[in-house]
Amino acid sequence: MKTIKEKHSLAMRWCHWVNFPILTIMIWSGMLIYWGNDTYTFSLFGHTFFRFFPDWFYSALKIPAHLAEGMAFHFLFMWFFTLNGVLYVLYTIISGEWRELVPKRNSFKEAWLVLLHDLHIRKMAPPQKKYNAAQRIAYTAIIIMGIGSVVTGLAIYKPVQFYYLTWLCGGYHFARIIHFILTLGYVFFFVIHIVQVILAGWKNFSSVISGFEVVNEPAKPAIQHTNDEQAS
Amino acid sequence: MSKQAKKPKKELTIEQKINRRNFISFASFTVLAGGAYGGWRWLYKSPEEVAGGITGGTRKPLRKALNKTELFFRRVFSDNHLVKTYPKELAVKGARVNSDIGLEAKKKFDPATWKLQVVKKGGEVLQVSLQEIMALPKTEIVYDFKCVEGWDEIQHWAGVKFIDFIKHFKLDEYIKMEYLGMETPDKAYYVGLDMPSAIHPQTLLAYEMSGKPLQLQHGAPLRLIIPVKYGIKNLKRIGTITFSNTRPRDYWAEEGYDYYSGL
Numbered sequence: 043m044k045t046i047k048e049k050h051s052l053a054m055r056w057c058h059w060v061n062f063p064i065l066t067i068m069i070w071s072g073m074l075i076y077w078g079n080d081t082y083t084f085s086l087f088g089h090t091f092f093r094f095f096p097d098w099f100y101s102a103l104k105i106p107a108h109l110a111e112g113m114a115f116h117f118l119f120m121w122f123f124t125l126n127g128v129l130y131v132l133y134t135i136i137s138g139e140w141r142e143l144v145p146k147r148n149s150f151k152e153a154w155l156v157l158l159h160d161l162h163i164r165k166m167a168p169p170q171k172k173y174n175a176a177q178r179i180a181y182t183a184i185i186i187m188g189i190g191s192v193v194t195g196l197a198i199y200k201p202v203q204f205y206y207l208t209w210l211c212g213g214y215h216f217a218r219i220i221h222f223i224l225t226l227g228y229v230f231f232f233v234i235h236i237v238q239v240i241l242a243g244w245k246n247f248s249s250v251i252s253g254f255e256v257v258n259e260p261a262k263p264a265i266q267h268t269n270d271e272q273a274s
Numbered sequence: 275m276s277k278q279a280k281k282p283k284k285e286l287t288i289e290q291k292i293n294r295r296n297f298i299s300f301a302s303f304t305v306l307a308g309g310a311y312g313g314w315r316w317l318y319k320s321p322e323e324v325a326g327g328i329t330g331g332t333r334k335p336l337r338k339a340l341n342k343t344e345l346f347f348r349r350v351f352s353d354n355h356l357v358k359t360y361p362k363e364l365a366v367k368g369a370r371v372n373s374d375i376g377l378e379a380k381k382k383f384d385p386a387t388w389k390l391q392v393v394k395k396g397g398e399v400l401q402v403s404l405q406e407i408m409a410l411p412k413t414e415i416v417y418d419f420k421c422v423e424g425w426d427e428i429q430h431w432a433g434v435k436f437i438d439f440i441k442h443f444k445l446d447e448y449i450k451m452e453y454l455g456m457e458t459p460d461k462a463y464y465v466g467l468d469m470p471s472a473i474h475p476q477t478l479l480a481y482e483m484s485g486k487p488l489q490l491q492h493g494a495p496l497r498l499i500i501p502v503k504y505g506i507k508n509l510k511r512i513g514t515i516t517f518s519n520t521r522p523r524d525y526w527a528e529e530g531y532d533y534y535s536g537l
Contacts, residue, residue, distance in 0.1 A: 043288070044288050044289070044292070045288065046288070046291060046292060059303070059306075059307075063310055063314070067314075075424065078422070078423035078424045079421070079425045081425075109422070109423065110331060110332060110526075110529060110530035110531045111530065113422075113531070113532065114333070114336040114339070114340060114530065114532075115336065117339070117340060117343055118339040118340075118343075200347060200350070200536070200537060201357075201537055202355055202357045202502050202537040203347065203350045203351060203352070203355050203536075204350075205355060205357075205358060208358075214418060214420070214426060215426075218424070248300075251300060251303045252295055252296050252300065253295075256292055
């Protein structure tokens, strides 16, 4: 028999789907700003493997010479990004849903088994509740990354008024580097997330919009139900 | 049993419940997504500010947001929040020259005959020579100069604190006004500053860089060093200073940048 199994709360779905376009706008406007002083490279042992960003990338996304525009968008949508994040964290704490989300003591060990399973190296995945160990780690990390982006962002944005944040982030340069790396992290997260969502299939995806999943459970004998009522 | 009899409608089957919830959630999702996309198109296509205003070059709603954000961050501004300073050894020898707008006057600029013009009430102009300014107590600062483009550089400047200048020339009543404007002698570059930032204890009228007299490309004979702002506000070669209760014109605010541009 089919039954409705509640999966994602309305608050979680709201914050997830609001965050998606906002983060996209933040990353895009952030690139418009970064272009103004694009000094980061990926280098090892003196050899530069990659420059952030190559010219073809800039021109494909029409990034050059939009610094003022980037700042104007970035400093508007930062409010929504922060507000949405604060709402989500507060909700998760107050509702108790953090219990499903925060890694447990064995999560780090288990996440390895999940990875082996997902890569088809191991047949069995460890038993899980709402999220498996790897998801717990990833979804908690992404929240910490979000907090990191807000803190490092403020440290670059107002390094005099929030000098203690700049100090906390290891100075102006280091704060800017962390801010940049966190953004690369979001893009990396996004790629893995999309692959996993596609592999998990429609039922899983649809639950992030509808909030529930349909599960097939063996029908319970109706008589038992009646007995319970009489007993109480 | 009697309860059930009162209910005119049959209880929904599980299949109906699923369909119903799916319909509601997917329809809401589509409507909200459409609304969000429409909102984005509206913002992205929204008209730019009218040319000729104090600010320009950006979309009207974004300018409104910048101004609102300025009001928020002005609340945390404090004279006690000082820019971090460094030992002199860490400063660069020659600071980066990023712009010469306002320094490219057609007729040759002569620093020897230059005088700072402070426009007072009723159009009266206070003229101050470099010698008079250099006679005031000298303040040095070694700090991380930050450009709106994203680069920064530890630089060494010296001059008179702007607030010392104000006190010495008895201009106290003028700093009760909300804004201060500065322009180059050729009027090609100009900035507007909120008064709290202008009278911040680290704001200097500088005449020395790296321990030597200021060079022309760095703004000789006198330039503004205002560490609580991005470089775009650090006007070189000050010609005139004005005071007002409305925003004075600002070169980069006309080009789409935040008027406040505070750090």
